[in-house]
Amino acid sequence: MKLSSSKIKKTNKTDLTVVLPTFNESQNISSLINNILKFKKFFDLKIIIVDDESNDGTAEIVRNLSITNKRVRLNNRIGRFGLSSAIKEGVLDSSSEYVAVMDSDGQHDPNSLKIALKKLIDENLDLVLGSRFNLNSEIRGLSKRRKSGSEFANNLARYSLSNKYSHITDYMTGFFIFRNDSCKDFIREIKVDGFKFLYEFLAISKGKLSVGEIPLIFKPRLSGKSKIELAVLWDFLISLLHTFSFRLLPRRAISFALIGFTGILVQLSVTYFLMELIGINFNNAIRFSVIISATSNFLINNILTFRAIRLKDWALFRGLIRFLIVASLPLIANIGISTTFYRVVSENTFWAQIVGILIVFVWNYAASSRFVWNTP
Secondary structure, eight states: OOOGGGSSSOOEEEEEEEEEEEEEOTTTTTHHHHHHHGGGEEEEEEEEEEOOOOOSSHHHHHHHHHHHHEEEEEESSSSSOOOHHHHHHHHHHSSSSSSEEEEESSSSHHHHHHHHHHHHHHTTTEEEEEEEESSTEESSSHHHHHHHHHHHHHHHHHSSSSSTTTOSTTTTEEEEEHHHHHHHHHHOOOTTTOOOOHHHHHHHHOOOOOOEEEEOEEHHHHHHHHOOOOHHHHHHHHHHHHHHTTTSHHHHHHHHHHHHHHHHHHHHHHHHHHIIIIIHHHHHHHHHHHHHHHHHHHHHHHHTTTTGGGHHHHHHHHHHHHHHHHHHHHHHHHHHHHHHHIIIIIIHHHHHHHHHHHHHHHHHHHHHHTTTSOOO
């Protein structure tokens, strides 16, 4: 039996998925989704919301919207969090020809979706990003302090990435759109503990993508606060050093090493305090300073290096005990090597301690990663 042409459903609409990572966006998410849904007349549109256990009802709002509109889908993550990992999960969950990523705080105009996709298709590009710092951009929601900080971060990023991306003016943007077939393999390689998803994406692609940008109208945040904090800035520093090392040094090893330098300062300071101000001799002072230094290293690493799997409450206390047990052999080695160097080679307390610290670094990183924070 022949079907009449009127019953054959055809569509020439562009296949587009919009990924929205969320965490406590209950005041933003409904209006954002509804504004994006207005473009269903232009696109074969799907929206994937990846929520990190919001405690303000964001997931419930999205779940209710998904019941009435099959274009909306919720990925409610349990026990996992992080902006980069949320974006990666949402992107890899999409089979659309084109995929867009937007922050969910209401600062990006959904009308930019149509403009960015048109540029992507017309100029046969792999990736188009929305820039806050394009000459034609309009910034309504960025303080002078945050703008200066973002511009500084962008300049550092430019030097660390391929020269083929030097024309980009905003490596830290939360708005971009790309061709799924040419970008998905790069996205699979992204390590989700990096600073910014887009920056990691560009670093991994090593100049192999054709990239354009459009100006953004960057609006004030509808609700919530900026996510810029010490841990985020630390991630940016580690990502830069990771890229400058040609991505050969493990990211966590870089972080562990930098924090190890703070441990050196703690150990040297405590040793000086005990010897000069209290009068304890070096052989006894070094015992206290090494333990205090190890404890400070553990606590800072828990906050920064292993933030995504950080230990809390009793687990934090148990982790400290494990860390001190795991580090007991190198702690003893540190003390023994330092005192031997001081007694046999040179009575220079600085170099005596540095020799011990350097010898035990590799053991501390490898053993504590495996047995304290349970990483492979």
